[in-house]
Amino acid sequence: MIKVNIATAKGFNPGELKKVEVAKQVLNKILNNEKFRDGVLKFTTDGLFRFHYRRSFLGNYIDKPYTNKQVYEIITQNSGEDEIKQVDLNLELLPGGDVDDLGYTNPDTKRIYTHRNWFNNLTLPEYVGHLTHEWCHQLGFNHSNRLAQHVESSVPFGVGSITENITMDY
Numbered sequence: 001m002i003k004v005n006i007a008t009a010k011g012f013n014p015g016e017l018k019k020v021e022v023a024k025q026v027l028n029k030i031l032n033n034e035k036f037r038d039g040v041l042k043f044t045t046d047g048l049f050r051f052h053y054r055r056s057f058l059g060n061y062i063d064k065p066y067t068n069k070q071v072y073e074i075i076t077q078n079s080g081e082d083e084i085k086q087v088d089l090n091l092e093l094l095p096g097g098d099v100d101d102l103g104y105t106n107p108d109t110k111r112i113y114t115h116r117n118w119f120n121n122l123t124l125p126e127y128v129g130h131l132t133h134e135w136c137h138q139l140g141f142n143h144s145n146r147l148a149q150h151v152e153s154s155v156p157f158g159v160g161s162i163t164e165n166i167t168m169d170y
């Protein structure tokens with residue numbers, strides 16, 4: 001089992017913290033849910049059960065091309081039914097948000113930054129998707145820029161859309 005924990009939350013007011021708390025609870029449920037497992041295992045890119053991994057000009061992989069099963073295991077940390085693996089999220093709200101990106105992750109400090117304007121405009125499913133996306137970066141998954149082909153099929157965007165879609169059903 002995976003247990004999502006908000007280790008730190010900087011810059012949020014009490015109302016905003018409520019949204020964080022609800023998102024945490026929803027994400028916690030989803031990560032331990034069969035629907036999430038199926039979503040990752042059955043994710044397809046160009047009709048194949050895989051995510052999109054970048055390649056260099058010479059055709060070498062830039063990102064390690066994991067199988068869907070490996071992606072699922074990395075995300076759930078191979079935790080079994082009766083074993084609890086905790087995921088610590090360190091969140092921080094940044095002022096403003098008149099920028100293209102909702103936020104970003106600092107891979108060194110493992111801190112997830114979100115711009116306040118974006119945060120307040122995101123629906124709960126979108127915010128859950130955003131947290132998932134940034135958390136995938138923490139786990140070492142990456143993607144090319146937004147406009148590149150197949151970027152939506154990268155692990156961060158792909159898995160983020162899976163949790164976003166499942167949240168809509170709650």
Ligand SMILES: [Zn+2]
Nearest residue numbers: 133137143156
């Ligand atoms: Zn990203």
